[in-house]
Amino acid sequence: MATKDAAVNLKTPSSVAKIVGLLALVALPLFVSEYQVSTWSTYLTFALLALSIDLVWGYTGLLTLGHAAFFGVGAYVTAKLLKEVPVVPDIAVVFIVAPVVAALLTLALGWFLFSADVKGSYFAITTLIVSIIFESIAGEFVGFLGGFNGIYGIPSIQVVGVELTATMSYYLALGVLVGSYLFLNxxxxxxxxxxxxxIRGNQERTEFFGYDTQQYRLIIFTLSGVMAGVAGSMYATIDGFVSPPLLGFVLSTQVVIWIAVGGRGTLIGAVFGALLIQYLNSTLSDVLINYWEMGLALLFIAVVIGAPRGIVGLLSDIVEGVQATLVSTSRNEIGAGGEVDD
Amino acid sequence: MTEIEPLLQAEGLTKRFGEFTAVNDVDFTVQPNETKALIGPNGAGKTTFQNLLTGKLSATEGTITFDGEDVTSVPPHERAQRGIIRKYQITSVYEDETVIENMRLAFRSRASSPWKLLRTHDDSDIRERIEELLEIANLNDKQDTMVGTLSHGEKQWLEIVMAVGAEPELLLLDEPTSGISVGETNDTVDLIKEIRETENVAIVVIEHDMDFIRKVSESITVLDRGEIIASGTIDEIERNETVQQIYLGETADA
Incomplete structure (x- = not known):
């Protein structure tokens, strides 16, 4: 049974783990170079993208392979506006214009797909194609969108005349990620x-109990579009460079793999998977070079077979098992600790 | 008052799939709080007929009136919101959720907007009623059990009380005994009787099993090849020669 205050309940091992993880992220800029702070900032924006996909795939059962398109649109809109239309306040670009544009896209696409009741593998394929189309559009418009070279030199955002430093951008990204996580929780x-x-478990049953599942799906798809748009926008301001792969299906499917490894349908698993794999990618690809890709593939297969609920699910099973054996006398404690992947 | 307004009235209901007519010019009326049975051999059109009532299929011809309003072209979720709730032939519950979560999902279904549900975090308002219904389904001690691990009969009962929890005015029970043991069938009879007595609901039971029908319903309608060929009390139906030929003959084969 889900506990209502699971996100903040200090008694559960999962909450302790989350708080330790958060403190580590908060302290991170103190221990690494400014360059690495920026790198971790981009990890955080991809983690936000992962959260938005987990909402659609993990909770609602709609496997989207096209979310990079909404992330990338947020990034491109931000690149164009920050570079060429300085009149619009930067903060409004990131938190209003980019998410609104992405939301309109997801709303239109969602309306089209859900009113035709496109689901299952057809939903995955259609969203994948959308991602491919967006990537090739960005590649084609050389003059307006920079073609395959993308858009360089996007400035950091300014808030009331002060340009954010790398560390400030990092904390902004962390704040948005944590806020989104708490809201989604x-x-x-x-x-x-x-x-x-x-809807994930049995869409027709849910429909025939009286829920307008089309409306629910549209709301959740659009909300995830908002989040992907903000994530992409922040990415553009942090990295300073956008290019067609940001909209493409490779990114879309990568993030889905991160979620599967972390633990689908848990929210925290999406964040954990996104941060873990990006970190491993940057550290191990230097050491292992091409073998890293194979290592990641093996990790993915191992998780899919050995821990279908992802690393977070596996950890929660282990914690539950240990608790059940150690604290067999105190049943209340077990009940409190049993819920890990909220 | 000379006549009560019927709860459900289907008039001239017809469904064609290309050349094939699955349901042909069916008139069917359900009064408030009445229990009726709909029987017929395989392929008689029972499931198609239900799909027309619930809106899963749209009628080729004819009209459906519910609570005095024409619902012929109203979408499924809206019909459910108005009070037409079905239990599927193949048990249709949420296997990966607990019993109590299944119940809560059914309970919140009518007349709740997404925006209201977004702000609903407390289920204490429905707790008592859920336990009351789980009690008559003998599932109260399994509240936290994953539904996937329940027996087939238990899943059937759960879906029935979930449907009741959705506050139906018309409850369609499609083969509530399909695939369950004799002992479990008796429990299903008790459950349906209990619902008839305590709930303010009309019930249409779609079944093959005549013994079962006899125990839960006095009024029977027989469907064959998409048409109603007889309706009346169980004794009338059993004496009816056409019914004996096509329906009872079929059960003898089965």
């Missing part, structure tokens, strides 16, 4: 979240 724990799981 409340959402999936509500009766609304239960309907999403109902």
């Amino acid at each position: 409340t959402l999936v724990d509500s009766a609304f979240g239960r309907v999403l799981r109902g």
Whole structure:
């Protein structure tokens, strides 16, 4: 049974782990170079993209392979506006214009797909194609979007005339990620979240109980578009460079793999998987060069077979098992600790 | 008052798939709080007929009136919101959720907007009623059990009380005994009787099993090849020669 305050309940091992992880992220800029702070900032924006995909795939059961398109649109809109239309305040570009544009896209695409009741593998294929189309459009428009070379030299954002340093951008990205996580945690724990799981478990049954599942799917798809748009926008301001692969299906599918490895349908698994694999990617690809890709592939296969609920699910099973054996006398404690992947 | 307004009235209901007519010019009426049975051999059109009532299929011809309003072209979720709730022939519950989560999902279904549900974090308002229904389904001690691990009969009962929890005015029970043991069938009879007595709901039971029908319903409608060939009390139906030929003959084969 889901505990209502699972996100902040200090008694559970999962909450302790989350808080330790958060503190590590908060302290990170103190220990690494400015360059690495920027790198980790981009990890955080991809983690936000992973969260948005987990909402759609993990909770609602709609495997989207096209979310990079919405991330990339957020990034390109931001690149164009920050470079060429300085009148619009930067903060409005990141938190209003980019998410609104991405939301309009997901709303239109979602309306089209859900009213035709496209689901299952057809949904995955259609969203994949959208991603491919967007990537090739960005590659074609050399004059306006920079073609395959993309757009360089996107400035950092300014807030009331002060340009954000790498560290400030990092904390902004971390704040947005944590805020989004807490918000989504409340959402999936509500009766609304239960309907999403109902759609995932049995869409027709849910429909015939009286839920307008088309409306629910559209709301969640659009919300995830908003998040992907903000994530892409922040990425553009941090990295200073956008190019067609940011919209492409390689990124789309990569993030899905991160979520599967971390633990689908848990939110924290998406964040954990995204940060872990990006970190391993940057450290191990230097050491192992091409073998890293194979290592990642093997890790993915191992998780899919050995731990279908991802690393987070595996850890929670281990913690539960240990608790069940150690604390067999104190049943209340077990009950409290049993819920890990909220 | 000379006549009560019927809860459900299907008039001239017809469904064609290309050349094939699955349901042909069917008139069917359900009064409030009435229990009716719909029987017929395989391929008689029982499932198609239900799909027309619930909106899964749209009618080729004819009209469906529910609570005095024409619902012929109303989409499924809206019909459910108005009070037409079905239990599927193949048990249709949420296997990866607990019993209590299944119940809560059914309970929140009517007349709740997504925006309201977004703000709903507390289920204490429905707790008592859920336990009351789980009690009559003998599932109260399994609240936290994953539904996937329940027996087939238990899943059937769960889906029935979930449907009741959705506050139906018309409850369609499609083969509530399909695939379950004799002992479990008796429990299903008790469950349906209990619902008839305590709930303010009309029930249409779609079944093969005549013994079962006899125990839960007095009024029977027989469907064959998409048409209603007889309706009346169980004794009338059993004496009806056409019914004996096509329906009872079929069960003897089965």
